Every structure is written in structure tokens, then in C-alpha cells.
Amino acid sequence: MKADNGAPMIIAIDGPAAAGKGTLARQISSHFNLAYLDTGLLYRAVGKKVLDAGGDPTDADTAERIARGLAARDLTADGLRLDAVGQAASKVSAVPGVRAALLDFQKDFATSPPAGAAGAVLDGRDIGTVVCPEATAKLFITAGTEVRAERRFKELHEADTTVIYARVLEDMKERDARDSSRSVAPLEPAQDANIIDTSLLSADQVFDQARAYIASKTQKA
Numbered sequence: 001m002k003a004d005n006g007a008p009m010i011i012a013i014d015g016p017a018a019a020g021k022g023t024l025a026r027q028i029s030s031h032f033n034l035a036y037l038d039t040g041l042l043y044r045a046v047g048k049k050v051l052d053a054g055g056d057p058t059d060a061d062t063a064e065r066i067a068r069g070l071a072a073r074d075l076t077a078d079g080l081r082l083d084a085v086g087q088a089a090s091k092v093s094a095v096p097g098v099r100a101a102l103l104d105f106q107k108d109f110a111t112s113p114p115a116g117a118a119g120a121v122l123d124g125r126d127i128g129t130v131v132c133p134e135a136t137a138k139l140f141i142t143a144g145t146e147v148r149a150e151r152r153f154k155e156l157h158e159a160d161t162t163v164i165y166a167r168v169l170e171d172m173k174e175r176d177a178r179d180s181s182r183s184v185a186p187l188e189p190a191q192d193a194n195i196i197d198t199s200l201l202s203a204d205q206v207f208d209q210a211r212a213y214i215a216s217k218t219q220k221a
Helices: 021-032 040-052 060-068 072-076 083-092 096-111 127-131 145-159 165-181 203-218
Strands: 009-014 035-038 119-124 137-142 194-197
Touching: 009 021, 009 127, 021 035, 021 119, 021 137, 021 203, 035 096, 040 060, 040 072, 040 083, 040 096, 060 083, 060 096, 083 165, 096 119, 096 127, 119 127, 127 137, 137 203, 145 165, 194 203
Parallel strands: 009 119, 009 137, 035 119, 137 194
Antiparallel strands: none
């Protein structure tokens, strides 16, 4: 599917952790037949490799070196969804050199989608503002902090019953503050993004709203 100007159709989905943007991105990818990239995996892969090497995710030199050597196979490594890796990802993503190293990968995926796809869906923190400011449609998916912490707690508790909600909430507040206040590509909605608060919505309701918005931008249902 192409945009009206013949360029690849690009759907940018941004938002904080556990807001539901990944679920939505996969639904949109399937519905519109678009390639999908969870850009958070790039930063999680860098964070994990730093941790595995015994390094500090806030060490800019180490994080940037690992980011520049990142390979596609690193995106399928075990443990990328662990909470500790998510925290490390947030820290390495605040390093300008890391963001620069991963920017070209994301832009290439969007403008030249794999497997001949006519477009792409990318979800992350700065897709609509930095990676793909020219995106066909931009969505910012959010939810209340407590709602998101409860969602993440339930997800983590399934794998580890010792997880404590209060700690998950505190970690989420710290991550939100770090993502929103970093000097490079802070987490914020693009000026022309459609903002959807998922706090009281089901995944299907969120998808219906997003699909209607994308249709309004592309004339595609």
C-alpha cells in the first residue's frame, strides 16, 4: 500500500511503556499488510549486550560502541523483555551516539520495507518526531501511569511471582522521567499526532480508533 504521493505508507506509533502501542502496531501491520519494526528492541538489544558484558548502560562510550556493532540476530536474543533490560534500554537510549547509530537502521526500514512490503509500521518513542517526521499517519498511544504499571506488573508477575507492584510503579515513573527529559529526542507527541488514551479502552477499541484515523489520512479502510 502506497501513500497518496506514491511513497511507502509509513505509520508512526509513539508512546510510553505499557501503553499498548506494540499490540496496536502489530494489529495495524496485519490489517494493512505492512512491515513491522518494534524499535524498542534495538535499544533493548543494546542495553542487554551492555549488561551481558558487565558494563554500565550510562557509559556512553560502551553503549555507542555496542550500538554501532548491533546485528539483526541481536533482536531475537533471549531475555530482551526482562524488566532490567527495559531499564537498561531507557538508559542507553539517552546517549546521543546510540540514537545516531540506530537512526539509519530505522529510517531504512521505513523507506525501504523488507520483503517488498508497500509500507511499514514503526513503534517507539520518537518515530513521529525524529525517525519518520514525514510519516503518513502519526499516533501517540498513552495511558495513566498507574494503569500502565498494573499492566506491566501483571506481565512480569506471570514469569516471576516475587515481582512487587510498588517497585514496578517506581521504575516506570523513573523511566518516564528519563525518557521525557533526555536532551536528544525526548518522548513527546508529534504536533500532528493523533493521541489515544488507552486507560479505559480495550485493544479492539484502540485499534478501531487508530484504523479510522489512518483511513482518514490514506482513504484506506
